[in-house]
Amino acid sequence: MKLDLLAKLRETNPIVLNAANFVTVQDVANGLNALGASPIMSKEIAEVEEMVQMASSIAINLGTLTKLQIMQMKEMGLLAAQAQKPIVLDPVAVGAVNYRLQTAQKLLEAFPATIIRGNAGEIAALGGFAWNAKGIDAGSGSGDLDEITRKTAQKLHCTIIASGVTDTISDGQNIAHVYNGTPLFQAHVGSGDMLSSIVAAFAAVCDNSFEAAQTACLVFAATGELLVNDHPEVGPGTFSMYLMDYLAKVKETEITAIAKFD
Ligand SMILES: Nc1ncnc2c1ncn2[C@@H]1O[C@H](COP(=O)(O)OP(=O)(O)OP(=O)(O)O)[C@@H](O)[C@H]1O
Numbered sequence: 001m002k003l004d005l006l007a008k009l010r011e012t013n014p015i016v017l018n019a020a021n022f023v024t025v026q027d028v029a030n031g032l033n034a035l036g037a038s039p040i041m042s043k044e045i046a047e048v049e050e051m052v053q054m055a056s057s058i059a060i061n062l063g064t065l066t067k068l069q070i071m072q073m074k075e076m077g078l079l080a081a082q083a084q085k086p087i088v089l090d091p092v093a094v095g096a097v098n099y100r101l102q103t104a105q106k107l108l109e110a111f112p113a114t115i116i117r118g119n120a121g122e123i124a125a126l127g128g129f130a131w132n133a134k135g136i137d138a139g140s141g142s143g144d145l146d147e148i149t150r151k152t153a154q155k156l157h158c159t160i161i162a163s164g165v166t167d168t169i170s171d172g173q174n175i176a177h178v179y180n181g182t183p184l185f186q187a188h189v190g191s192g193d194m195l196s197s198i199v200a201a202f203a204a205v206c207d208n209s210f211e212a213a214q215t216a217c218l219v220f221a222a223t224g225e226l227l228v229n230d231h232p233e234v235g236p237g238t239f240s241m242y243l244m245d246y247l248a249k250v251k252e253t254e255i256t257a258i259a260k261f262d
């Protein structure tokens with residue numbers, strides 16, 4: 001686990017360009033900013049070229065897509081791939097909405113994702129595995145998440161993160177798990193969107209996408225766990241306030257002290 005990437009991220013302050021969804025856009029921007037990256041959001045195709053040029057990595061979120069936005073996302077992905085900048089895709093609800101699955105597949109035919117971060121229902125859908133996804137939530141399934149994650153990474157030639165109680169990460173060969181977290185992440189809509197953009201921030205400061213993905217998952221999940229340990233009274237509202245505070249101040253040593261991964 002390369003936790004020293006957190007200091008590198010804060011020193012480098014990488015610009016992360018986001019095609020965000022309109023539900024959680026502010027949490028995504030504030031989460032990136034609090035952690036030490038520099039967020040910028042865009043949905044205008046005319047500015048894509050300049051945006052990609054200035055960005056260190058990009059995060060494409062399918063949460064509230066429109067036909068116009070899909071065109072912009074495709075252009076963003078193509079230009080980022082040409083410039084060899086890391087591309088993170090968050091395939092929101094592709095397990096529940098067929099149009100979204102087809103859109104994600106078309107985008108992935110147009111450009112390669114470096115890392116795809118979704119919940120179990122979303123990753124299973126991309127990999128072609130049976131799962132009962134529920135809207136934006138993971139839903140339920142009985143498949144082996146290690147196998148689903150590894151095979152989906154092989155199929156799509158990228159690093160895959162299947163997040164949840166345990167985050168499962170694979171580059172198609174290796175498998176890693178992050179066991180930290182708190183159920184309050186589920187009570188806050190957009191935890192996954194924040195994680196995807198934070199994955200992009202780590203990918204901006206680390207050439208190895210598998211390592212960047214693991215570190216991002218540990219930093220985010222452990223930060224949530226630390227804040228709940230310090231403030232056991234938090235509910236969904238105060239959790240998200242504290243999450244911003246803790247993303248800004250969390251130290252590598254504090255994460256190391258509670259880290260649970262393999
Ligand atoms: N029950 C849980 N216990 C501990 N951590 C959790 C739990 N559920 C989710 N997490 C953590 O929440 C973060 C977001 O992952 P999640 O799988 O909930 O994304 P998501 O379903 O895409 O969320 P959203 O749609 O709200 O953006 C990850 O860091 C994950 O480890």
Ligand SMILES: Cc1ncsc1CCO
Nearest residue numbers: 021023063064092136190
């Ligand atoms: C609730 C919701 N609907 C579309 S995107 C989104 C935020 C979680 O991704």
Ligand SMILES: [Mg+2]
Nearest residue numbers: 092136192193
């Ligand atoms: Mg999600």
